[in-house]
Amino acid sequence: MRNCLVIVMGLLLTLGALGVYRLTDFTLPTDAQQHTLQVDYQQSRLEGTLIVPHGVVSPPVVLLVHGDGAQDRWSDGGYLPLVRYLVSQGIAVFSWDKPGVGASQGNWLAQTMDDRAHEAAFMLQQLKQMPELAASRVGFLGFSQAGWVVPDASAFAKADFAILVGAAINWRDQGSYYLRQRLSREGMSEQNIREAVARDSIDFATQFTPQAALRPCQVSCNRDDFERRNAFADARGAIARMHTPVMILMGKDDRNVDPQETLAVWAADLPANTVRCIKPVAGATHGLLRSRWFDYQLPSQWPLWKQGVFLLSGQYAWAPGALSGITDWIHTGTCTQ
Known part of the structure; x- marks a missing residue:
């Protein structure tokens, strides 16, 4: 009996320690430099955070481009495991509050997709002007609605790379x-x-x-x-004009955007000489989370126990290979997902 109690206590302590370890995925990395950036753009002041991995000279920089909704820079904390992973791989990350959200002025509901593209391009150009990032490769990582934003933004700002997850084609x-x-x-x-x-x-x-x-x-x-x-937003025209090296990742179990349509349109309409990685991700949702655990259209539909699973999973909530595939593309342009 005593041996059983020891085993049970040991198991509980192990699970508790594992839970605490995973919860650190939802905090900003402490071993990196953090910079709060405020920029004036079209009569509004926008604010975001740049996180630069410590000790990395001229790291590649990725700008996060939100999907739909009133999202702050870290999407209510949902981005943080992704951000920590990217920084741990020597990649700097910048994200900003949508207009009228968090510390940013304005009204995101007043924006068209073209407005969003120009705003994203402006933010990328601001980063390129920072002396410490002058030699860095800078690009976009966008989600869902960003499928109507990133193709044009990449051209406006001459981005070095682009990644789209769950990208929509036609509204x-x-x-x-x-x-x-x-x-x-x-x-x-x-x-x-x-x-x-x-x-x-x-x-x-x-x-x-x-x-x-x-x-x-x-x-x-x-x-x-x-x-x-x-x-009447439709990404086909911008896709046909896009020459930025681009990665398109679509969860096979996406319930928000038709993955087959998106993969087919990008493969057919992207200029032949544009470097690309266009791939489905098995066992993945709209946001590339494991569909076995998170098979929902919206995070707001998650029951409390699923929210707990997400918190305890951290980076492991994402489908296997999804995060490493993204980092490989950023660093080397290698299509390994």
Whole structure:
């Protein structure tokens, strides 16, 4: 009996120590230099944080480009395991609060995807002007909605590389796919799903027109304005003009964006001479987390115990090979994922 108690206590202590170790993934690295940057951009002041690995001369720098929503620089802490991993691999990371979020002024709901592309390009150019980064390679790592941002931003700022995770192609098509996936998860029959998607398409055509997309907001832009002004976003034109070396990673179990469509469009439309790594990631979600554990459309749908799993997993919440594949691309342009 005593031996059993010793074993159980030892197991509990081991699990507790492992949990504490994993939780450090959700803190900023203490063995790196942190710089708070404030820049004035179009009548607003934007703020972000640059983290530079200690002792690395002219490290490559990656700018994080958010997906949808009111996201602060670290996406409520969700980015931190990724950030710590990148820094541990000798990569500097910069991210900033969206306009009107955190310490940044403005209103992200007033932005079109073109506005976001110019803002991201401006931020990259600001980093390139820093003396300590003058010899660094600088590029983008964007998520989801960044699929409409990064291709143009890379050209505007002459980025050295780009990475997109869960990149969308067409606003309308993405909405239909998202709806289909949601209704399927709710157990709706295929016939009813087809009818619901058809009704949604009719509603879209009724509510949104190219003319309405050009209409300015009445006072302060809200969510309806944001969707109206971006309803005809499509990445194909920017993809066809893109010459920045680019990595496209799509989780095979993505429930938000059709991975097959994105991979096919990028493979077909990207100029033939553009260096690329276009790959599906097995067992991965929209954000490349392990789909076996996190098979949801939104983090807000996670039950409390899944949130606990994420906190205890840290970097291991990501699908195997996803993070190392990203770092290989940043350092060497090698397509190893």
